[in-house]
Amino acid sequence: MRPTRVEIDLCAIKGNLEAIRAWTKTKVMMAIKADAYGHGAQVVGRFVQEHRLADMLGVSCIEEGIHLREAGISLPILVFGLINNRDDCDTIFSHRLTPTLVDRAPVKDLVAAARKWNRPVPVHLKTDTGMGRLGLTPDESIALARDIAEVPEIRISGIYTHFPVSDVPGHPFTPVQIAAFTDLIDRLKTHGISTGSRHCANSGAILNHEGTYLDMVRPGILCYGLYPSPEIPKTLKVVPAMALKTAIIFTKRVKKGTGLSYGLTYRAPKDTCIATIPIGYADGFPRSLSNIARVTIQGKTYPVVGRICMDQSLIDLGDDLYPVGQEVTVFGREGITAETLASWNNTIPYEITCNMSRRVPRTYSNDIPASRP
Ligand SMILES: Cc1ncc(COP(=O)(O)O)c(C=O)c1O
Known part of the structure; x- marks a missing residue:
């Protein structure tokens, strides 16, 4: 047999997630996309579930969510990426995945699927405060949230945004995004709209921006024991897995x-x-x-x-x-x-x-x- 192998230390992942939770004192959604950053999503996901190390898992697409469900993982799973068609909506229900709404395009199909499956679907709204990749503007988020509030088939169980430079210590852009996200949440509150879990902190924000922890943090690379960038002082002790x-x-x-x-x-x-x-x-x-x-x-x-x-x-x-x-x-390590x-x-x-x-x-x-x- 070829002696080349990747060794994964699950104990390190456990220690890292416990350290993140102790540091942030909030719920944790573990980014387990891209096959758990190459560590093997099914094994890592089962382990994380067995040891109650995360409250939710985050994947990039529906296929990754299916892969986790096939391994017997029952934790809530948020799909960061787009819902592309009616079949995707059906899969969301059959595999109990939580979709992200980055626009209102899938709303009709989600409602139809909810009626077919006879249960409402939890969704997270994604607001673009400056990543420039996916998401609604803050104004669009409010308009969509207000519309959805009238739709019994869809329940907003979360709202989030993502940071492009939170891993750069002292970069002024992240505070601007935090202010935009906080302002949006306040405006939703004044409209009487409940958003469920508010989350925005990736690993960089966990390390550099304490004010981003809100209801839940959303780390990826830190869970695997690595820092997102070499400029950040190693204050939170994690171990490469x-x-x-x-x-x-x-x-x-x-x-x-x-x-x-x-x-x-x-x-x-x-x-x-x-x-x-x-x-x-x-x-x-x-x-x-x-x-x-x-x-x-x-x-x-x-x-x-x-x-x-x-x-x-x-x-x-x-x-x-x-x-x-x-x-x-x-x-x-x-x-x-x-x-x-x-x-x-x-x-x-x-x-x-x-x-x-x-x-x-x-x-x-x-x-x-x-x-x-
Ligand atoms: C939407 C989203 N949230 C959280 C993460 C986790 O980021 P990180 O691995 O930098 O903690 C990612 C990863 O890129 C992501 O795309």
Whole structure:
């Protein structure tokens, strides 16, 4: 078997969610979209439910909601994305998902589906206060909320907005958005419209903007133990849940000047030992980190040399000797983390974990004692 695997520490996810709850003292909707940021939504979702770590889950589309329901997850699930057609409305009911209304287009079909299923549907309104992606303007939100208040088939159980720069400490735009969202909520109140849960805090806002916690926070990356950006001081202690590990499958001595891997972009600066590890860009190890990344073996780091191939990469061990089968950590909970890889690759840790390919098996550890029957 190929030794390359993603290890997920469920205990870390538990600690992270508990830390977020203790920090914000409010309800938590865990963003579990994109297969739980690459961690495996079904396993993570079941675990989160079993240990009562979140009040609600957030997914990007209906398919992701179905995937969670198929794993036996019964927590409320908010779908952030659009409802596209009448079939989507039916699926919302069959799988008890909570849709987001970003405009009034689906209202008619939702009402029809509610009559068919003989029960009202809870919805969350999405207001765009400056993300510029999806959502109603504050004025449109009020108009739609007032209309829906007259419709017994639809119940507003939440209202939310999203921040584009909450992860930048001191950025003046987030307070402007908070003010717009708060103003909207106040105006809805004066119209006598109850909004249910008000939520807006993603990980950046949880760390940088205490005034955003409201009824519920909506973290993603922090739950997985990573910070949204390197500029934020690490005040809230979280532990990375994902580690990417492999093992040496081949070693050889090469002479000074030997060119290695596609393009011969690396020439051994001296006689050295080169090891091959079975991980490449098809696994999610970015090719752009060729001759940049380092990996860890027994606490010591070594450079990844030559081009990262589709399935394999090379490391320069210098004069160190390791046997075939020696474990290699590409990133993990300390030292070189997903945040380190992201900074080397001029990207964000989200992209690193989400891009772990499906062909890399996930293994899960959970050191929590089993709950009593
Ligand atoms: C609507 C919504 N809420 C919450 C989150 C969680 O964000 P983060 O992972 O930065 O905490 C996301 C992720 O992008 C999102 O799209």
